[in-house]
Amino acid sequence: MTDEDARRERVDDVEVAGLTADDLALINWDQDERPAQIRAIVARIGPGWRQKVFIGQGWWPLLVRLDQRLARLDPDYDIVQVKEKFGGLRFYAAPSNGAARSPAFNAAIRDAEIEASRTCETCGQPGRLHSRKGWVVTLCAEHAAAVGAKPVG
Ligand SMILES: [Zn+2]
Structure with missing residues (x-):
């Protein structure tokens, strides 16, 4: 198996979860104060x-699930930075106590x-990498059309 085959198999293993009511509440959050789950991550x-x-709110549900998964491994883990770069999620974190x-x-x-690479950063529906004038972003077809972005690859 080549590295590329291994990578593809790995990608196919990762389920893109359907959106729950809680997910939609995060994605559609419209208050100035962030929701409790996001404030806990920022903390x-x-x-x-x-x-x-x-990151866009379309990725908030997967961010919250990631936080929950990491917290089960290490309740006091630390985050350095959470951002979007080149259309992808970049999540920099470290275990507690320098482990x-x-x-x-x-x-x-x-x-x-x-x-995240398969999830619209705007709405949380299935998405893919798009570009517009050298700016790359992961979006669904609808949100890509809304900003005039075209699929990459
Ligand atoms: Zn979308």
């Missing part, structure tokens, strides 16, 4: 870093990053 961000997650990242910790992050 893990260490001093010296912006106290904010730099090394376990395979399970890394796998949780990798799974969420893969899920």
Whole structure:
């Protein structure tokens, strides 16, 4: 098996979950104060870093699930930064007390990053990478059309 085959198999393993009522409440959140689940994630961000997650609300549900999965492994884990870059989720975090990242910790992050790569950052529906004038973003067909972005690849 080539690395590319292994990667593809790995991607196929990751379920893109259907949206629950709780997911939709996050995606459609329209208040100035962030929802409790997002505030709890921001509270893990260490001093010296912006106290904010730099991703669209379509990815909030998968971010919350990632946080729950990591918290089961390490209740006091720390976040450095959560952002979108080149259309993908970048989630930088570290175990508490300077411990090394376990395979399970890394796998949780990798799974969420893969899920994000297949999830519209605006609405949480299935999406793919699109570009518009060199700006790349993961969107569903509807939201890509809304900003004039075309599929990549
Ligand atoms: Zn969308």
